[in-house]
Amino acid sequence: METIRELQAYGYIFATIFLAVVMYSYLYHLxxxxxxxxxxxxxxxxxxxxxxxxxxxxxxxxxxxxxKE
Incomplete structure (x- = not known):
């Protein structure tokens, strides 16, 4: 059960960082x-x-x- 919680925590951190990078790159594009x-x-x-x-x-x-599109 502890390893599942660790994997969830690492997944959450990775997803948060990934989505923040995507958001800031889109804002830079705009x-x-x-x-x-x-x-x-x-x-x-x-x-x-x-x-x-x-x-x-x-x-x-x-x-x-x-x-163009």
Whole structure:
């Protein structure tokens, strides 16, 4: 029973560290994309305010945009 608890503790520590690294790397990715100008996240923040069906889209979809994703 003691070894199971030790394995749970090591697993918990590993999962916590792994998820923290993933979160900070994602935040760095968002910061870098905003800084380089590839994405403007303020437009996406306004999406919550301007969400009517007749509002203008945030980005137009072109064939070059589809190729990027």
């Amino acid at each position: 910061y870098r994309a905003e800084k380089k100008g590839t994405r403007n996240y303020e437009q996406y923040a306004n999406l919550a305010l301007h969400d009517n069906i007749d509002d203008a889209p945030i980005e137009s979809r072109t064939p070059s945009n589809n190729a």
